[in-house]
Amino acid sequence: MDFDFTEEQRMFRDALQDFMQREYGPIVDKRDREGPFTREEEIEINKKFQAIGIGIDPENMKAYLDPTLFGIMSEEMSKVWASLTPLLGMGAIPAIYVPLASDDMKGRVLPRLEKGEFVGAFAETEPEAGCDTRDIQTTARLEGDYYIVNGTKTWISNAVTCDTAFVGVKDPETGAQTFLLIEKEVSPWETSPLHKIGWNASDTGEMFFDNCKVPKENEMGAILKSAFEKGQTLPISEGFMKLFTTLTPTTALLTLPRAGMGLMSVGIAQAAFEASVNYAKERVTFGKPIGKHQLIQNMLYEMNLLIETARLLGYKAIDTISKGDPDARRLSSMAKVYGGESAVKVTYHAIQIHGANGLSQELPLERYFRDARMQTIPDGTSEMMKLISTYTILGKGFSAYA
Secondary structure: OOOOOOHHHHHHHHHHHHHHHHHOOOOHHHHHOOOOOOHHHHHHHHHHHHHOOOOOOHHHOHHHHOHHHHHHHHHHHHHHHOOHHHHHHHHHHHHHHHHHOOHHHHHHHHHHHHOOOOOEEEEOOOOOOOOOHHHOOOEEEEEOOEEEEEEEEEEEEOOOOOOEEEEEEEOOOOOOEEEEEEEOOOOOOEEEEOOOOOOOOOOEEEEEEEEEEEEHHHEHHHHHHHHHHOOOOOOOOHHHHHHHHHOOHHHHHHHHHHHHHHHHHHHHHHHHHHHHHHHHHHOEEOOEEHHHOHHHHHHHHHHHHHHHHHHHHHHHHHHHHHHOOOOHHHHHHHHHHHHHHHHHHHHHHHHHHHHHHHHOOOOOHHHHHHHHHHOOOOOOOHHHHHHHHHHHHHOOOOOOOO
16 A cells, blocks of 8 residues: 655645745635625636636646645644635536536636636535435426526535535436536525634625526536536546445535545644654753653654554545445544544644643634634534445445435
């Protein structure tokens, strides 16, 4: 088993580390306290990443289409500023479908996407259903050439600022589920911001669809059928595409974000760990550096063990996604749970090691802790991920949430 990155992957990681520290390291603590990004700020962020080849436009989307590069990006971005990852990661989902959309939609949206002026959202979670994506209540009733959409989505990253959303809906008569690519300029919806414990700079909110009229060619199946007839395919890796043939579209789609969430957690935890190691060497109590105290050493050991294990599990999940292995569902769920819960423990220890200084907003420890606490809920709570993992272990007939 090879645990090393390729030369290309190492160069990508090193360049991203340098960019994140140079561009965002000096401003993250102050700006994070100011609250969610404005749309103008998000566009500026998009353009900065696009300039280094990590854009959500078709030309620079490689990092989002290659599972390993996506994992590296999730870890390294979150190590500096976790709030950036939902903006780019969730925006990439609708962006993937834009080049395959109708000529009418592409004419409006593609130029914006290419210039870095596109902000997207992945809208699945609802007030009643929560993690239970099988029970979504947002309906899309086909009337002639349009779907009429009604329902509410909640806890959606980029909800307030996005211009295009990939929205989960169901047929009110058959209950069949699909996704619609909805452009706000053409099919307006209302939004409301939500405030949360972590990811302070990430825009999160509710989306309200009230008789929202969406062209029928914006339905996922119609988009893929039209693209196939034109000789186009969904621009994702061969392995990831294979998952769409063995899992439901929603389940396949969520494997990569969940593995990414696990590695986001690793990045947050790694930053807290490194700060703690440095502090343990510098802080002196009782006449010696606190790093010489046994209990501090024990905490550092536990932190390091949790991080290394979470990283291995995260990249193992990424590997199964790359290969199109259906076990990606179980491993991505486990990676999300273990990574998130490990980050909470690591950042807790980091604050303890720093003592009163760990509670201060002058240091990033409290931000790491708040961001880590976020990791156990979005894209499926730890509890739901454990049930999904165990269902794949026991097999059909053993669903705990049926």
